[in-house]
Amino acid sequence: MSETFNPHLLAEDAGARPSTPENKDGHTLEHTVSLFSGVAAEFSGVAAEFSGVGADASVTSLVIDEVAGHVDEVDGLAVAPSPEEQEAALVGAFAEQLVGMLASATTLLTVELGRRFGLYRTLRERGPMTADRLARTTGVAPRYAREWLEQQAAAGILGVDDASAGRDERRFSLPPLHAPVLVDETHPAHAAPVAGLLAGVALAFPEVVADFRQGRGVAFEEYGAELRQGLGALNRPGFTHEMRAWVETLPDRAAVLDAGGLVLDAGCGTGWSTIAIATAFPAARVIGLDLDAASIDEAREHAAAAGVADRVAFLVGDAGDATAVRDAAAAIRAFTAGPVESRETDAAASGFDLVTVFEALHDMGRPVDALAAFRSQLRSGGAILVADERVADEFHADADPIERMLYAMSVLHCLPATTAESDAVANGTVLRAPTVRRWAAAAGFGRVDVLPIENPFWRFYRIG
Template sequence: MDDPTEALADRLFRDALGALELFTVYLGERLGLYRALHDGGPATSTELAARTGTAERYVREWLEHHAASGLVEVDDATAAPLERRYLLPAAHVPVLADHDDVRFAAFRAIDIARAARTLPDLVDAFRTGTAPPPLPWEPEGRAAENRVVYLTHLGTDWLPAIPDVDRRLRAQPPARVADLACGMGWSSIAIARAYPLATVDGFDLDAAAIADARRNATSEGLADRVSFEVADVAAPGLSGRYDLVTILEGFHDMARPVDALRAVRTMLTDGGSVVIIDENALDDFTAPAPDMERYHYGWSVVSCLPGAMGDPRTAATGAVMRTATLRRYAEEAGFGTVEVLPIETPAWRFYRLHPTR
């Protein structure tokens, strides 16, 4: 399309198309429609409504939309509406129905629907420079979107790619790990699973997340080696000596990152390590930018930056934290070097911090 005005109008139409599709994915995930199609096999709208305790007329419209969008398949599009049978293609199961597959992505629809609810408050926050009020996790409940990724890769691929860290976690005496901003604890659990000698202490500001983390550790049979505490890692007084401190996909959200890193320095044993995983932002501002950079910026505007703006001493980092920014924070906190680790994923960058001795 040669006309830039028409091209932009077309882009916004396609963006609206995608947003509406995600809203219907939200319904499919929340109502268990994908799981019912997968577990119970092909169904008419009447059968799927019966399986899920939902209203047939709503389910029929949802199925027709999903078939029109290529998300489900229909056996005979010419059949009468109540006679059409729909199925979830096998290739779509990992993305839409299988919560234990690393490719599961229906959580993105939950994220987008939740973000939309904050927009009126965010308009006010833009005007005042403050933070919008916290959004309750209900009715969806807290998402564990990184759970499968951590359980699949953290202790089996990523930490083993740092040889001396891997050796220490496998050695005697048992290593101690502090997992900061641990959320529901799946990163802590993944480390303990992979390293049977290690003990892991998880810390997070969110009391509800810590309660979930404790339940998760118990259900995984790891409560004897994994513990959780509600704590502000940027506040003074966090005690303990650790061979490894991790901050995984949470550092850019910290309002006072330098204070947090200063606290981390006091927690390290001699030879201890700090590993940070954060967004894989470009080294320099670029416009227009690749899709992943746009994705990070979008979340920064609607979620990550607003979440840090309630602290009067906030660093206001935002999700697009470039390597130079992390280096500056680390230097201010007394770390001598920041190493970018040769571990490659599309979304995340891996750092190791070495303290000045």
């Protein structure tokens, strides 16, 4: 089998930053950034019209290693490369790295086209297809279908029966091992939504550029449905398969939820985490809270489709606003039928047994206010379960691939969106454990525990 395309590897491609001599001309960097800016600006138009692998960044480290250890032989004598030759090789490797980033980014946007128009799903359901048949089946432009199929095969994403056949006769297929990644929305390996994240970032890129001097922020809604839905879809498999196990690392809270506990899911987005809690703990009642009205509308639709609307509710509100959190506590009283009625009868009975915050604390403009508001509505024994980015405890220039990706998302999305919400604490994506502890202490909590949950992207905390 040819080398496969793995969206998870794009974090490494996009983030690799070797120590290199300064590019004195600056031409390669400016030229490549200009190219990507053009791609970002044009993607939405290409997607609309659609319906009517290049260099690998990892080559840089290989070139550096080879240059450092390479010697020429002149008249039988070993001669090390000159400083000028070494510098030229390193500069060239860095230029090649940037071109590789462009190749990865543009390929990922073509994955988004495949998702958006159902091209991958059609190939999985119908089997090998010619460009004309795919176009007729999905309603996309035939010439675009042909170019997309050829590009996908060239990138190693699709297979082709006979590359030497005429253009109109070539049949393309989705390899079975690629289907879970690209099509199966609840499969643990489903990674195609990262393409939606990039499309959303591209959509708002002109606004980020315009605001980069002023620093007033770019509203979340400017990133469109692409980013909103991409975030939800990317995290959905983890919620679906792991939610019960995550909560069980707080055994006292899991027992309460099994008995009919009440949960606030703060920063719930499009609702997949809220739905997963209700599914994993059928006796529990859950209310999702999010600042974005469009996300809440979609969350309600998802809950109805999942059959949990009778024990799940959603509210639009700012988790940093104590009134919004109190409103959520009041709203969940509508779910307190059955075993819950026989429990506590004091004022704390209207609060929550558990508050969950999945990959949302770093996006809150007033995180200390949010944690304090949650604390005020916790029942006796209640706790907060936070999942946020698994990054180093302090800044290092040689960050790992995941942290490099997170920093890029912070510059392009999380920091601008949080700043637009509130400039009180514009943290950005990279939320380090000491910061979580500091915020919790400022909110009045005396204890923060890192939970023993293995996850490549998130670190889990129990607060309270």
